[in-house]
Amino acid sequence: MAGSAALDVSQRGLVVRGGSRFLATGTDRREEGQTLYKGSDNILASTFSRSGNYFALTDDNKRLILFCTKPWKCLSIRTVVRRCTSLTFTATDEKILVADKSGDVYSFSVLAPYQSGKLELGHLSMLLDVALSPDDRYILTADRDEKIRVSLFAAPHNIESFCLGHTEFVSRIFVVPNHPDLLLSTSGDCTLRLWEYKIGKELQCYHLNRLRNPEATPCEKIFAVSRITYCCRENYIAILCDCIPVIYIFQLDDIKKQLIYKQQLTFDHRVWDIAFEEMQGLWVLQECREMPVLLYHLENGQWQPISKNEMLKKISNNLHENWTMVEGSPGMDDSFSSLYKTTFDNMTNYLKKKEERVQQQLEKKKRRKNP
DSSP states (O other): TTTEEEEEEEEEEEEEEEEEOOOOSSSOOOOOOOOOOOOOOBEEEEEEETSSSEEEETTTEEEEEEEEETTEEEEEEEEEEEEEEEEEEEETTSOOOOOOTTTTEEEEEEESTTTTOOOEOOOSSSSEEEEEEETEEEEEETTTSEEEEEEEESSSSSSEEEEEEOOOOOEEEEETSSSTTTEEEEEEEEEEEEETTTTEEEEEEEEHHHHHHHTTTTTOOOOEEEEEETTTTEEEEEEEEEESSEEEEEEEEETTEEEEEEEEEEOOEEEEEEEEEEETTEEESSSSSSOOOOEEEETTTTTEEEEEOHHHHHHHHHHHHHHHHHHTSOOOOTTTTTOOOOOOHHHHHHHHHHHHHHHHHHHHHHHHHHH
């Protein structure tokens, strides 16, 4: 979620970060010959490792910053080639994979925190997301040209399959952790799709604009999904859209390999981010100083908001007192708008002008015959 407030969840708990100047102090260390940073320090992507022992982020100064969480400590600041769009850790916590706007994926060592990155693979289009299978065997990349590529991580030049079907940029991909053969993907075409990604087979497609507006046409471009979060307990999936204050909740039927639409949560304020925490529930970060964080619990098959929770109270109070950290975060309204492809109907205009020229020539011939 580039340039916005966000929630990150790991075994270390819940972390709320602002979209700007998260590391303004304590990160001025530069090696000899390194150029001065000229960006605005906006955080472009961040993630925890699966174990929760590491946290990494990239910013618009082309920095990859690695933290250890036990205790919290900055381990390194490295430079990336291009501005990053997504990053993820391997399951073994040995590497960080960084996808960038030029279509490349680089790997950076965690164990050697100052080692330069290694180019792993490349696309001819901007990459928007990168993911790994739970066993680190497959690397999945999603690009602006509607493609999801599945490659062998040990040999990324070996392409296992393509997941093709989206008609706009693929905004998010997510490998289901407790069902590692399944992949969720979302796109600017307003669809949520379920795949068997190793063979490139689409299992199901939901048109999200139909859920919000039953009269909408399947191809109508309204929004893209900015966040997919998953709860292994009872296989719940929550997705957040980038320009409407709505969260859609689905449940995965792992036997039939189908998604079941369960619920829609609507909010009065813009929602910045969402995250499942297995022991607590669904956390929602919204643009409201008086109530910045909401927590939902599952009750009788429905996700309901709760108000009495010590962790919720503590986080809300801290955010209220430090609201300026997230208040200045750029909005998410236009985060995907520039990615939609624009088509121009030049033929209609050409035929119209051609018809006008033919009519003018006919008029000239008539005037010559009958002066």
